[in-house]
Amino acid sequence: MKVTPAPAHYRVLSPPGPEGGKTVAVFPSALGDLQAQATGSGAPLGVFIESADVTGVSLRVFTPTGEKGSSDSGALAALAFLQAQGALLDVVDVRMDGEVVAGQLCGGEWLLRQGDVDVREVEADLSPIGPTVGTAWLASAGRPNLVVEVADAAMLERFTPDAESISALNRATGTTGLILFTPGGPNRADVSFRAFGPLKGFLEDGASSNMFACLVGVLGTLGRLPTTTNMIRGAQRMPGAPSRLTAQFTLGPDSVSDVWVGGRAERLEP
Known part of the structure; x- marks a missing residue:
């Protein structure tokens, strides 16, 4: 009887310290009953490596209850697992759910290409959110989100x-998610934010x-991205589940393009 290898557990997109981020179980192969293995792993996300060579990897991703399709967190964990074995180049293709996403290793962290970001002002009644600052923005890197600045960190933390x-x-603005920032x-982050998406099937996402x-x-449109570096850190502040993300970008005169996002993936001891 063929025994499937035990998964390696990773904590992905976590801030410094023992808490936060997302836990992902990485399975070295896609053999047997994948759903049962993902459910039995004890992790909220299981990623199975269907195939891999130095230029790319094919993955399948499961939650404890069903196949997810694609997951950036799952991909980052799988890339960290393979990179530790010396099995990848620094630039690779990641195949999930019939799509191909580019990945690159940068400063010891894997980043995935999100693409160009389209940004425009949008009118909206923001009174349900509470005190806000300036204009609301519609921003899309494939999926349109409403982006709103709140008064301060305390307001961001206590928002219910x-x-x-x-x-x-979201329906009134033709968007599918809400970002407050x-x-x-903390930890020298450039910006703090929270992300909500009930129209996408979740109330709040931790990373x-x-x-x-x-x-x-949006930060590029507001003139708040640094000009001496092409990277920033974001602290995602879901209560009880903080995360830290890294973004690399190309800053043009009128827009931000070629955005890559990722972060650290730490292997957990058994």
Whole structure:
């Protein structure tokens, strides 16, 4: 009887310290009952390596209850697992759910390409959110999100999301998610934010690469991205589940393009 290898567990997109990020179980092969293995791993996400060579990897991703399709967190964990074995070049293709996403190793962290970000102002009744600053923005790196600056870090931390009001705000603005942000943050972060998506099937996400890419686009439009470096750090502040994401970008005169997002992936001891 063939025994499937035990998974390696990773903590992905975590800030410094023992808490936060997402736990991912990485399975070295895609053999047997994948759903049963993902469920039995004890992790909220299981990623199976179907095939891999130095230029790329094919993955399948499962939650404890079903196949997810694609996951940036799962991909980052799988890339860290393979890179530790010396099995990858520094630039690779990641295949998940019929799509191909480029990945690159940068400063010891894997980043995935989110693409160009389209940004425009949008009118919206923001009273359900509370005190806000300036204009609301529609930002899209493939999926449109409403991006709003709140008064300060305390306001960001104490915000209590309501699925119905957020959904109504998204429908009114033609968006599918809501991003609240404020400058600065813990561990020398450049910006702190929270990400909500009841229309996407979740109330709040603890680590969202695509939504951070959208926020980077808005920061570029506001003239708040650094000009001496092409990277920033974001502190995602979901209560009880903080994360830290890294973004690399190309800053043009009028827009932000070629945004990559990722972060560290730490292997956990058995």
